[in-house]
Amino acid sequence: MLIKTIFAGFGGQGVLSMGLxxxxxxxxxxxxxxxxxxxxxxxRGGTANCTVAISDxxxxxxxxxxxxxxxxxNQPSLVRFQNQIQSGGLFFINSSLVEAELSRGDxxxxxxxxxxxxxxxGSPRSANMVxxxxxxxxxxxxxxxxxxxxLKDTLKNKPKLIAINKKAxxxxxxxx
Amino acid sequence: xxxxxxxxxxxxxxxxxxxxxxxxxxxxxxxxELIDEMDLQDKAIGIPPPGCSVFAYHYxxxxxxxxAHGRGAAVATGIKRAYPEAIVFTYQGDGDLAAIGxxxxxxxxxxxxxxxxxxxxxxxxxxxxxxxxxxxxSDQKTTTTPYGRDVKLEGYPIRMSEILAxxxxxxxxxxxxxxxxxxxxxxxxxxxxxxxxQIDNLGFSLVEILxxxxxxxxxxxxxxxxxIDKEMTREFPLGVIKDITGEKNAD
Amino acid sequence: MTGNSAVGExxxxxxxxxxxxxxxxxxxxLTEYMAAHLSRRRGCSFVQAESEIAAINMVYGASLAxxxxxxxxxxxxxxxxxxxxxxxxxxxxxxxxxxxxxxxPGLGSIxxxxxxxxxxxxxxxxxxxxxxxxxxxxxxxxxxxxxxAFDLADRYQIPVIILGDGMLGQMMxxxxxxxxxxxxxxxxxxxxxxxKGRPSRIIKTFxxxxxxxxxxxxxxFRRYQLIKKEETTCETFxxxxxxxxxxxxxxxxxxxxxxxxxxxxxxxxxxxxxxVTLWPFPAEAVREFAKRTKYFLVFEMNMGQMVEDVRLALxxxxxxxxxxxxxxxxxxxxxxxxxxxxxxxxxGLR
Numbered sequence: 034m035l036i037k038t039i040f041a042g043f044g045g046q047g048v049l050s051m052g053l054x055x056x057x058x059x060x061x062x063x064x065x066x067x068x069x070x071x072x073x074x075x076x077r078g079g080t081a082n083c084t085v086a087i088s089d090x091x092x093x094x095x096x097x098x099x100x101x102x103x104x105x106x107n108q109p110s111l112v113r114f115q116n117q118i119q120s121g122g123l124f125f126i127n128s129s130l131v132e133a134e135l136s137r138g139d140x141x142x143x144x145x146x147x148x149x150x151x152x153x154x155g156s157p158r159s160a161n162m163v164x165x166x167x168x169x170x171x172x173x174x175x176x177x178x179x180x181x182x183x184l185k186d187t188l189k190n191k192p193k194l195i196a197i198n199k200k201a202x203x204x205x206x207x208x209x
Numbered sequence: 210x211x212x213x214x215x216x217x218x219x220x221x222x223x224x225x226x227x228x229x230x231x232x233x234x235x236x237x238x239x240x241x242e243l244i245d246e247m248d249l250q251d252k253a254i255g256i257p258p259p260g261c262s263v264f265a266y267h268y269x270x271x272x273x274x275x276x277a278h279g280r281g282a283a284v285a286t287g288i289k290r291a292y293p294e295a296i297v298f299t300y301q302g303d304g305d306l307a308a309i310g311x312x313x314x315x316x317x318x319x320x321x322x323x324x325x326x327x328x329x330x331x332x333x334x335x336x337x338x339x340x341x342x343x344x345x346x347s348d349q350k351t352t353t354t355p356y357g358r359d360v361k362l363e364g365y366p367i368r369m370s371e372i373l374a375x376x377x378x379x380x381x382x383x384x385x386x387x388x389x390x391x392x393x394x395x396x397x398x399x400x401x402x403x404x405x406x407q408i409d410n411l412g413f414s415l416v417e418i419l420x421x422x423x424x425x426x427x428x429x430x431x432x433x434x435x436x437i438d439k440e441m442t443r444e445f446p447l448g449v450i451k452d453i454t455g456e457k458n459a460d
Numbered sequence: 461m462t463g464n465s466a467v468g469e470x471x472x473x474x475x476x477x478x479x480x481x482x483x484x485x486x487x488x489x490l491t492e493y494m495a496a497h498l499s500r501r502r503g504c505s506f507v508q509a510e511s512e513i514a515a516i517n518m519v520y521g522a523s524l525a526x527x528x529x530x531x532x533x534x535x536x537x538x539x540x541x542x543x544x545x546x547x548x549x550x551x552x553x554x555x556x557x558x559x560x561x562x563x564x565p566g567l568g569s570i571x572x573x574x575x576x577x578x579x580x581x582x583x584x585x586x587x588x589x590x591x592x593x594x595x596x597x598x599x600x601x602x603x604x605x606x607x608x609a610f611d612l613a614d615r616y617q618i619p620v621i622i623l624g625d626g627m628l629g630q631m632m633x634x635x636x637x638x639x640x641x642x643x644x645x646x647x648x649x650x651x652x653x654x655x656k657g658r659p660s661r662i663i664k665t666f667x668x669x670x671x672x673x674x675x676x677x678x679x680x681f682r683r684y685q686l687i688k689k690e691e692t693t694c695e696t697f698x699x700x701x702x703x704x705x706x707x708x709x710x711x712x713x714x715x716x717x718x719x720x721x722x723x724x725x726x727x728x729x730x731x732x733x734x735x736v737t738l739w740p741f742p743a744e745a746v747r748e749f750a751k752r753t754k755y756f757l758v759f760e761m762n763m764g765q766m767v768e769d770v771r772l773a774l775x776x777x778x779x780x781x782x783x784x785x786x787x788x789x790x791x792x793x794x795x796x797x798x799x800x801x802x803x804x805x806x807x808g809l810r
Contacts, residue, residue: 053632060634068632073485073570093718093793094711095631252654254524259666266662272652274524274551274663277543280517283509287521290505291478291529292653313517316510 034089036174037097041082041114042106042127047161050187051104052083054165057183058175059087067095080109087174102172104164105131106147125168127160143171143209150204159201166205177206217241219250219270226264230430232387232420233261236329237268239387239397240298244271247404254288254295256281258305261336262329265300279310282317285324296407298325303344304334307369314373321378321412325403328369328415331422332441339425343367346444351425366444370417374451380412382451386419386442388434395447406454419445463599463628466635467558468493470606471530473637475645476556477504478522478529480515484537485570486626487560491532503645512537516544516557523553524663526651528610532558534626535576536567538584545619546585550665550676554613554648556606557591558622560629563788571788572625572711577765580623581739588677590684592620592691593738595709599633605736607639614648616687623738625711625761627790687740694742695734698724702731703809704800705749707770708759709735711790716759718793723800729809730800738766743773750777757781757803759796761789779807 038055042048049070056068070083084097103118104125105111111131118124120139129148145167147160154163169180180202184195216222220241225234244250255273257265258281266273276284281299289297299306306314306328317324333351334340340353344366348357358366373379381403385396396418403414419441421433428436461469468490471479479494491508499506505522509515515531522529533541538559548555561576563569580593592612596602602624609620647653652661667673697717699705708716713734723730733749735742749756756778758767767782774780783799785791 056632066633069627070630072626072630090721091717092714093721094715094790095627096790096792098792250654250660251656254652254654263666266664270655270660272655272661274652275547275666276520277517277547280513280520280544283514283517284521284524286507286514287478287480287518287523287529288525288652289521290507290518291522291525291527292651295525295652295654312510313514316514320507 035086035092036088036102036172037084037086037100038102038104038168038172038174039082039084039097039100039114039117040104040106041080041110043079044081046106047158048081048106049083051161051165052085053187054180054183055085055168055175057186058179059085061179061182062175064089065092067092069095080107082110102168104168106161106164107131123171125164125171127164129160143167145205145208147205150208151201154197154200154204156197156201159197162198162201163205163208166202167209169202170206170209177202217245219244221268221270223267225268227261228424230421230423230433231261232329232331232418232422235387235393236327236396236418236420237265239393240327240400241269243397243401243404247401247408249296249404252294252296254297256284256297256299258299258301260302260305262300262302263336279305279308280313281305281310282313282322282324282326286317286320286322289322289324293323296404298327298404300327301329302335303328303330303332303342307343307367314369315376318373318379318413318415319376321380323407323410324413325407326413326415327400328417329420330417330445331420332366333422333425335422335425344369344445346440368445370415370450373415378413379415379451380453381406381414382417383449384417384419384445384447386437386447388419388421388437392447402454409454411454417445419447461599461635462489462630462632463602463624464489464560464630465493466599466603467532467606467622468497469637470603471556471610472498472501473639473641474607474610475528475642476530476610477527477645478519480507480509480518480522480529480531482509482512482515482533482537484534486562486629487532487534487558490558490560490629512540513543516541519555520544520548520553523548523555524652526648526653528554528556528614528645530556530558532560534559535561535564535573538576538579542585545591546583546587546589548619549583549589549591549680550587551663552617552680553619553663554617555619556609556613556622557619558624560624560626562626563786569788570626572627572790573761573786573788574625574710574712575762575765575786576623577738577760577762580621581741581769589680590739592616592618592687592740593623594620595623595736595738596628597710597714597734599628599631599635602628603635603637612691616683618683618687623710626788627711691737692740692742692744693736694745695736696745697732697734699731699733699749701729703729703753704755704757704804705753706730706732706757706759706800707735707746707766708732709738709766712759712761715791715793716796719796719800722793722797726801728801728804730804735766741769741773743769746770746773747775747777750774754778755781755803755807755809757783757800759799760784761791762786
C-alpha cells in the first residue's frame with residue numbers, strides 16, 4: 034500500500050517539520066519512506082510544502098500528483114491542492130486560518146482549529162503538531178507512539194521542545 | 210680558485226626559449242637563486258600559466274603543474290590547503306592575473322591564502338602575438354589597438370597591485386622591474402620578502418614585475434628597458450605598495 | 461537524510477579531504493554539510509569558492525597535492541566547471557564531481573532533469589576524454605556510489621561524475637553508511653609535495669609536439685577500454701520473460717520501475733535495464749537483450765539523449781521507442797505506464 038501526503042502552508046508554520054516527523058515515524062516502523070521538500074525561490078516567498086510517501090514496497094516516485102492526504106495550513110494551500118487530492122482522500126484543514134469552501138464532494142474534509150488548540154496549550158507555534166496529531170489518528174498510516182518517538186530525532190538539537198510538541202500531538206489526536 | 214658565480218642548483222640545464230631581451234629569463238634566474246638560497250627546492254610547488262612562460266617547468270627544477278588560463282591562484286589555493294607545508298607560487302602574466310583570472314586572484318588574496326604570486330606585467334599578451342592587455346598603457350599600440358589604446362573605449366590600464374593592496378588578506382605587495390641591475394637586485398629582494406611572508410604563514414604576497422617584451426613592443430632590448438623607465442613606471446610606479454608583514458606575528 | 465547530505469557524509473567516510481564549492485540550488489545542502497562536517501576534520505579543508513571555475517581549479521590543486529578532493533554543483537555550474545574537468549582528465553588526476561542536475565538550457569529551472577547526459581558522458585569540456593559517470597536512483601545509492609566514485613577516481617586516475625538530479629539531492633530517505641571514515645586518509649604516491657628525495661615532478665599536458673599529445677590521447681583511451689571492460693554496471697528488473705525492455709537511468713528509472721510493476725499486474729511482460737554507469741554505457745547488456753526481444757522503450761527526463769547510446773548499442777537490431785519530458789517536469793508512474801501500454805499493444809505484443 035502506497036500512501037502519499039502533502040503538507041502545505043506558509044514558511045514558518047512548521048510545514049516541513051510535520052512532514053519530517055511523519056517520515057521519521059514511518060522509518061521507525063520499518064516502512065519504505067521518501068520525503069521531498071519544495072525548495073529554491075519558491076519557498077523564499079512564503080509558501081512551503083513537502084511530500085511524504087510511505088509504502089511497504091519500494092517507492093517509485095517521491096512526487097505526489099494525486100495524494101491520499103493533504104494538510105492545508107493556510108488559504109493558498111487549500112486553493113492549490115484541493116483539486117489534486119485523490120477521490121476518497123482526506124483533506125486536513127487548519128480551520129483557524131482557512132475558510133473551507135470546497136467545490137468537490139468526493140473527499141472528506143477534516144477541520145482542525147490547530148492554531149486555537151495550540152494557543153490554549155500556551156504554545157502557539159505548535160499548531161503544526163496539533164495538525165499532525167489529527168492526521169495520525171484519521172489517516173492510520175503510522176501509530177501515535179511512533180510519531181512521538183520520532184520527535185526525539187527531529188528535535189535532537191532542541192530537546193527542551195519535545196515535551197510541548199508531544200502535548201500538541203496528543204491534543205490534535207484527541208480533537209478529531 | 211674561488212667560484213663566485215654559477216648556475217643555480219634549481220635552474221635546469223636547458224636553454225631558455227625566450228626572445229632576446231625578454232624579462233622571463235632574468236626573473237627565472239632570480240627566483241631559482243632565491244629557491245637555492247632559501248633552501249626551498251624540496252618544498253616549492255610552482256604554477257606556471259598558459260603563455261610564453263608555459264614552459265617554465267623546463268627551467269625551474271622544482272615540482273610544477275600547469276594551470277588553466279587565469280586559474281593559478283585557485284590551483285595554488287587547492288595545493289596549499291591540501292598540503293600546507295609546501296611553498297606555493299604562481300607565475301602569471303598581466304592577462305592571466307588581471308583579466309581572465311581577476312576573480313581568482315582577488316579572492317585568493319582576500320582569503321589571505323598563504324601563497325605567492327609572481328606577476329609579470331609587460332603590458333601586452335606576449336605569446337598570442339601582442340594584443341592589448343589589461344595593463345596596456347593609454348595610447349599604446351598593440352595588434353588589437355592598432356590606433357593606440359583609447360581609454361574611452363578600452364578602459365584604463367589596471368593597477369592590480371594597488372587594488373589588491375586594499376584587501377586585508379594581502380600582507381606584502383611590491384612593484385619592481387627588471388630593466389637595470391639595480392632594479393633586478395630590488396626584484397630579488399622583493400621576491401625574498403614575499404617568499405618569507407609565506408614561510409612565516411602571514412598571508413597573500415605578490416610581486417609585480419615590469420618586464421620588457423621587445424618583440425611585441427617592436428623595440429630593441431635597450432629601447433625596451435628605457436621604455437619601462439620612461440613610460441611604464443609613470444603608470445605603474447615602483448616600490449613597496451603594501452607591507453604589513455611586520456605587524457603580524459608569525460605562527 | 462537528504463541525498464545531498466548523504467553524499468557529503470559518504471565522501472567524508474571515503475576519505476575526502478578537500479571540498480570546494482559554490483552555492484547553487486538544488487545542491488546547497490551538500491556544500492553546507494561539508495562546511496559543517498568536513499571543515500572541522502584534521503587535515504581537511506573546505507572552501508566556499510568565488511565561482512564554480514575557481515572551485516574546480518581548487519579541486520585540481522588539492523588533487524595535485526595527492527588528497528581525495530571533490531566539488532559539487534548543478535547544471536549551469538557544471539557548465540562552468542568543464543574547463544577544470546578537461547584539465548583534470550588531461551593531467552590524469554582523480555576527482556569527484558557531483559551534478560545534482562536541473563532543467564535547462566540556460567538558467568533553466570531548479571526542478572530535477574536529466575538533460576546533462578550528453579555533457580556528462582561525452583567528456584563535457586574541450587578535447588578527447590571521458591569521465592566515469594555514475595547515475596544513482598536512490599539516496600542509499602547516492603551514498604554507495606559516492607564511495608565507489610572516489611575509489612574509481614583513484615584506481616584509474618580519472619575524474620568521476622556523479623550524475624544525480626534535484627529531486628535525489630533534495631529528497632530524504634533512510635540511508636546506511638557501510639564505511640567508517642579513515643583516521644589517516646592515504647596520500648597518492650604521485651602527488652606534488654616538493655622534490656624531497658626524488659627528482660622534481662611536472663604535471664602538464666601542453667606540448668609543442670602533436671605526437672606527444674597523440675600518445676597521451678592513446679594512453680587515455682587504452683585506459684578507457686580497460687574501464688569499459690572492468691567497470692560497466694547496470695541493474696536489471698523483471699527482464700527474464702520481458703517482451704518490452706524499458707531503458708532508464710537515475711530518478712527516471714525509479715519512476716519507470718513503479719510503472720513496470722503496475723504493467724506486470726496487468727499482465728504485460730515488461731522489464732527494465734537501468735545503466736548505473738552511464739559512461740561506460742552498458743552496451744553489451746543492451747545487445748544481449750536484443751537476442752531475446754526486439755522492443756526497447758527509452759524513458760528519460762530530457763528530449764532524448766541516452767536513447768542515442770541505446771541505438772548505437774543495438775546497431776539497428778531492435779525497435780527503439782522514446783518517451784521524454786524535458787525542462788524539469790517529473791512524469792508520474794501512471795503516465796509512463798500509459799506509454800508502456802500504448803507501445804505494447806501497438807506492437808501486438810499481447
